[in-house]
Amino acid sequence: KSHATHAQSADLTYQCLGGNQYQINLSFYRDCAGVAAPNNVTITISSVVCGQNFTTTLNQLPNTGIEVTPICANMTTVCSGGNNPGVQEWRYSGIINLPMPCVDWVFGFQLCCRNNAISTINNPGGEDIYVEAYLDNENFPCNSSPSFSNPPIPFVCVGQNYCFNHGATDPEGDSLVYSLITPMTSPTTTVSYLPGYSATQPVLSTPAMTINQQTGDICMFPTIIEVTVMAVKVEEYRNGVLVGSVIRDIQLRTIACSNNNPYLTGINGTGQYQLTACAGLPINFTIPSADLDANQNVTLSWNNGITGATFNA
Secondary structure, X not given: OOOOOOEEEEEEEEEEEEOOEEEEEEEEEEEOOOOXXXXXXXXXXXXXXXXXXXXXXXXXXXXXXXXXXXXXXXXXXXXXOOOEOOEEEEEEEEXXXXXXXXXXXXXXXXXXXXXXXXXXXXXXXXXXXXXXXXEOOOOOOOOOOOEEOOOOOOEEEOOOOEEEOOOEXXXXXXXXXXXXXXXXXXXXXXXXXXXXXXXXXXXXXXXXXXXXXXXXXXXXXXXXXXXXXXXXXXXXXXXXXXXXXXXXXXXXXXXXXXXXXXXXXXXXXXXXXXXXXXXXXXXXXXXXXXXXXXXOXXXXXXXXXXXXXXXXX
């Protein structure tokens, strides 16, 4: 087994194309300081109940490998010959025909190896990255998994409050529930955190890191510079019944910053960030923002997560 560190983050999703045909999509995030991304990847497909176990190959999509590092325009990352950490997003896709409906299909992706820069787990450069997606196409024919619009590559300032949202949407409108799990290295093994760290507290933060099970918001106030990993499981429910799930594996860097993060003041400036409304009735609200640094412009964007809604920055 060769060890070539470059695996930073990953997530695996699926889309129903009709019947038992599905498109499998992998987003793989490569640390530019490591080896090249693979030309194609192998996905395992299994069902214990139906006695199935086989593989399929996903190929790179055209124009993939774009740098997605959240960095200022006047700075250069390793991806472009500079010194700052850099990340590329590589996308792979393929179509499979499942041989039968089963309640426990699992799609899995495994690749060696994680980055040696990770400072919160044992032997990071010798550990694989593994993510999977679960599907029950017997009770829920032609279900598609949640998908994500925000890359899992947070760079977080030490000494400042920070919240990360996945930008997840579900095409069927299923209810999504988020939880932190131990990052996986295979279908049956996980990383081993160093003392002081855990799946629910993968970064030193005061107050402690939290996750909102309904929105997926992960909030923290880092206290030291470090590189850590965490994993988020997103389960989708329909009328209270589990339909499917996906796992995101996320590498997080805390860094020293001289800049203050901008901040939002909630819906209509109330400090509230959730809104309950009746279907069929119009909703209009503002999200005021501000920045403590003088002469800086703040811009807002959104993930188009509400069908039929409009957003004015």
